[in-house]
Amino acid sequence: MQRLAKRRKARTTKAMAFAFCLFTFAFLTACRQDMHDQPKYRPLRPTEFFDDGRSSRPFVEGTVARGHLDEDDLLYRGRSDQSAATAGATGQGFADVFPFPVTRQVVDRGEERYNIYCSVCHDKSGAGLGMIVRRGYRQPPSFHIERLKTAPAGYFFDVITNGFGAMPDYSAQITAQDRWAIVAYIRALQKTEQNIEELNESDREKVKAAKAEGQKKTEGHEK
Numbered sequence: 001m002q003r004l005a006k007r008r009k010a011r012t013t014k015a016m017a018f019a020f021c022l023f024t025f026a027f028l029t030a031c032r033q034d035m036h037d038q039p040k041y042r043p044l045r046p047t048e049f050f051d052d053g054r055s056s057r058p059f060v061e062g063t064v065a066r067g068h069l070d071e072d073d074l075l076y077r078g079r080s081d082q083s084a085a086t087a088g089a090t091g092q093g094f095a096d097v098f099p100f101p102v103t104r105q106v107v108d109r110g111e112e113r114y115n116i117y118c119s120v121c122h123d124k125s126g127a128g129l130g131m132i133v134r135r136g137y138r139q140p141p142s143f144h145i146e147r148l149k150t151a152p153a154g155y156f157f158d159v160i161t162n163g164f165g166a167m168p169d170y171s172a173q174i175t176a177q178d179r180w181a182i183v184a185y186i187r188a189l190q191k192t193e194q195n196i197e198e199l200n201e202s203d204r205e206k207v208k209a210a211k212a213e214g215q216k217k218t219e220g221h222e223k
C-alpha cells in the first residue's frame with residue numbers, strides 16, 4: 001500500500017516537472033521579434049523607395065559633413081600657392097613645405113606610424129622589400145632613388161591620401177596630421193641613407209654589416 005503511494009507521488013512530481021517545462025517553453029516562444037524585424041537597409045542594398053534605386057543616399061549638394069570642412073589646401077591636399085615653383089619632376093604642383101613645424105616629436109610619431117602602416121611593404125629602411133612584398137605583392141620603388149628624393153613632401157602626402165597604382169590609400173586609417181608625420185620620417189630615412197654614402201669606407205662597411213645582420217634576423221622570422 002505504502003509502495004503504491006510512493007510510486008503515485010513520483011509520477012505526479014514527474015508530471016508537474018513536465019508541465020513546468022511546457023509552461024516556460026510556451027513563454028519563451030512568445031518572445032516577439034519586432035525590433036529584430038524592423039524595416040531597415042543593410043549598407044549598399046538596393047531599394048525601390050528612391051528613384052535612383054540606391055538605399056545609401058549621396059551627400060546633399062553644397063553641404064559638408066560635420067568635421068570634414070578640410071579647407072586648408074596644404075594640410076589636407078599637400079598643395080600651396082607656391083607649389084608649382086618648388087615641385088620636382090615627380091609631384092608637380094605639390095608643396096615642398098610642411099603645414100606645421102617638424103619637431104623631434106613629429107618625427108618620432110612618424111616613425112611609429114611608418115613602422116605600423118608602411119614598413120610591411122616598404123620595409124623599415126624604405127628600400128621596398130617589406131614582408132608582404134617578399135610574399136609576392138608588387139614591389140614598390142625604393143624611397144632612396146633620385147626621383148623620390150627630389151619629390152616634394154606634398155607628393156608623399158598625396159600618395160598616402162589617395163593611393164598610387166597597386167598601393168591602396170590610407171586616408172581612412174591615418175589622420176592628415178599623422179600622414180605628414182610619416183612624410184617627415186621618410187625624409188629622415190632618405191637623409192640617413194644619403195649620409196651612409198658620405199661616410200668613410202670603413203664606417204660605411206660597418207653600417208652595411210649591421211644592416212645585413214638586421215636583415216638576416218627578419219628572415220629568421222619568416223618561417
Ligand code: HEC
Pocket residue numbers: 090114117118119120121122132137138139140141156159160164165166167168170182
Ligand atoms: C600593401 C603594400 C603597401 C603599403 C602598406 C604601403 N605601400 Fe606604398 N607602395 C606600394 C606599392 C606596390 C607601390 C608601387 C605602386 C605601383 O607602382 O603600382 C607603392 C608606392 C609608393 C610610393 C611611390 C610612388 C611613386 O611615385 O613611385 C610612395 C611614396 C609610397 N608608396 C608611400 C607609402 C607610405 C608612406 C605608406 C604608409 C602609409 C605606404 N606607401 C604603404 C605598396 C604599399
